[in-house]
Amino acid sequence: MGQKARVVSEALYSDVSRAQSDPIGAPRVRFAPSPTGYLHVGSARTALFNWLFARRHRGVFILRIEDTDAERNREEWVDGIFSALSWLGLEPDEGPYRQSERGELYAAAIEKLVSAGKVYACDCTRDEVLRRTKQATTPGYDRYCRDRGLAPGPGRLLRFRVPDEGNVVVRDLIRGDVEFACSSIEDFALTKSTGAPLFVLANVVDDIEMRITHVIRGEDLLPSAPKNVLVWNALGGPELPVFAHLPILVNERRQKLSKRRDPVSVDLYRDQGYLSSAFCNYLALLGWSPPGGEEIMQIEQLVSSFDLEDVSHSPAFFDVRKLTHFNGEHLRAMAGEEFVSTCLPWLAGLVTQSRSLEVDAFRQLAPLVQERVSTLAEVPEMVGFLFVDLPEVKEVAWEKVMRSPVSKAILDAAASAYRCCDWAKEPIREATLQIAENAGMKLAKAQAPIRVAVTGATVGLPLFESLEVLGRAKTLERISAAFERMGAENIVLENAEPENTANTGPEPASGVAPV
RNA sequence: GCCCCCAUCGUCUAGUGGCCUAGGACGCCACCCUUUCAAGGUGGUAGCACGGGUUCGAAUCCCGUUGGGGGUACCA
Numbered sequence: 001m002g003q004k005a006r007v008v009s010e011a012l013y014s015d016v017s018r019a020q021s022d023p024i025g026a027p028r029v030r031f032a033p034s035p036t037g038y039l040h041v042g043s044a045r046t047a048l049f050n051w052l053f054a055r056r057h058r059g060v061f062i063l064r065i066e067d068t069d070a071e072r073n074r075e076e077w078v079d080g081i082f083s084a085l086s087w088l089g090l091e092p093d094e095g096p097y098r099q100s101e102r103g104e105l106y107a108a109a110i111e112k113l114v115s116a117g118k119v120y121a122c123d124c125t126r127d128e129v130l131r132r133t134k135q136a137t138t139p140g141y142d143r144y145c146r147d148r149g150l151a152p153g154p155g156r157l158l159r160f161r162v163p164d165e166g167n168v169v170v171r172d173l174i175r176g177d178v179e180f181a182c183s184s185i186e187d188f189a190l191t192k193s194t195g196a197p198l199f200v201l202a203n204v205v206d207d208i209e210m211r212i213t214h215v216i217r218g219e220d221l222l223p224s225a226p227k228n229v230l231v232w233n234a235l236g237g238p239e240l241p242v243f244a245h246l247p248i249l250v251n252e253r254r255q256k257l258s259k260r261r262d263p264v265s266v267d268l269y270r271d272q273g274y275l276s277s278a279f280c281n282y283l284a285l286l287g288w289s290p291p292g293g294e295e296i297m298q299i300e301q302l303v304s305s306f307d308l309e310d311v312s313h314s315p316a317f318f319d320v321r322k323l324t325h326f327n328g329e330h331l332r333a334m335a336g337e338e339f340v341s342t343c344l345p346w347l348a349g350l351v352t353q354s355r356s357l358e359v360d361a362f363r364q365l366a367p368l369v370q371e372r373v374s375t376l377a378e379v380p381e382m383v384g385f386l387f388v389d390l391p392e393v394k395e396v397a398w399e400k401v402m403r404s405p406v407s408k409a410i411l412d413a414a415a416s417a418y419r420c421c422d423w424a425k426e427p428i429r430e431a432t433l434q435i436a437e438n439a440g441m442k443l444a445k446a447q448a449p450i451r452v453a454v455t456g457a458t459v460g461l462p463l464f465e466s467l468e469v470l471g472r473a474k475t476l477e478r479i480s481a482a483f484e485r486m487g488a489e490n491i492v493l494e495n496a497e498p499e500n501t502a503n504t505g506p507e508p509a510s511g512v513a514p515v
Numbered sequence: 516g517c518c519c520c521c522a523u524c525g526u527c528u529a530g531u532g533g534c535c536u537a538g539g540a541c542g543c544c545a546c547c548c549u550u551u552c553a554a555g556g557u558g559g560u561a562g563c564a565c566g567g568g569u570u571c572g573a574a575u576c577c578c579g580u581u582g583g584g585g586g587u588a589c590c591a
Contacts (some may be wrong), residue, residue, distance in 0.1 A: 325540090
């Protein structure tokens, strides 16, 4: 942050601290999305920063739907935004306001600007403007209608009369003062030719009316900030708001996240099993870093340490791998019961018999699941073996460990040992260890065929705990099913004696892969 | 084209002139732990875009270059 920015922010922060003891001066911020059907991750980050700032300084977080464009205004388009915000826990203190319901305000503002001569009517068609722009000296619109004295009316849009000289200074908490020469700003349109208000107008009218103190938004809006300032002053608004233009979020090609090729909908992450707390945590660290350095934080910690002056300047890449790591951390930080109830909806598709029985089985293994998953979506696969009659054995798993006489011998031994041992984790482990020793193998290697027979996979939850919860009957049933399949595949049983691999040729021992 | 913003490991970042031999986190690699897989622990990998200044001293301040990005609608 440059020297200028620091000076500016110090001045503003003294304002803020004054505001804390004076509710009338408390910061008022707004998140102002347009209806898009879903919440974009970049928008979510903007909403989060606004919300955090408001919470941190005991201010007010306002939600305003910028739906002045009638063609893009459908009710379901806003519902998606509401539900995503609510999932994230970013509930507004005021609103939602809808610009489509605030037409009188804009009409009054237009009236005011017209009578003050701040705007003028223009009846140029887009083609005409485009054609003339090419040889014009001014940027954009060539001011053709500026002095024609056209009366406002149907078919004529209203343009802002940008001063010929001077600069517009945008005070930005993150970037310092940004100056724009008036000569580089075109006479922009404030209304459509139908008279309908455009974004630049409605946005400023509402910010004034809602007494917004801090405009926190994406950097892509920085070029429109000088226009906002111009209109604000023309409207005779009170003290200008302070801007804070957040660095944008980019993809791996360093371009603004696009809905066409990047996964940008917040819903997508919710549906993939990410926790809103982890999502907010990760989003907060995109462009901001906590003074302490500790990255894994709950929402309350975010609120207590957040500040706009710690926001960085450069675009940030949305890295789903780091998000996933954060999610795992948040999952593991949950209380056991909370983790169980959070998982339940993800298990709904697996329920076969008695729900309470299955929930109970899941609850027993949940602590082991909890430290192994990084998204909720991984849960069903991990415990699926509990809820079926016979597991679906993955072919690669079968190929890898079951095509061996040694494996068949282990299953054979396990079948008899498991028939009589006490059915609990420890005795099962003891019995299995005995089998391994008899076969001259490590426990790690010997448990593999049992795991495949019982769960269908080479990796999974700790085996003996899994067997205990599964129950003796199902365990034996699965082992014998695997045993029979091996018979059908002409895998012969051999002695469970310790073998001398040097003499038995290349086949047997190497047939069991360590898993 | 014009206007504006930005520039530290692959990524997110700490760094506000000496504490920097540049710190942390994700990822990756190795080892430890271990009933598989994770988790956890330990260690490692890798960076100040370039060129000029200012200064006793620059990742840090200034200028320029280069590179990247955003904006440029009767969308928001």
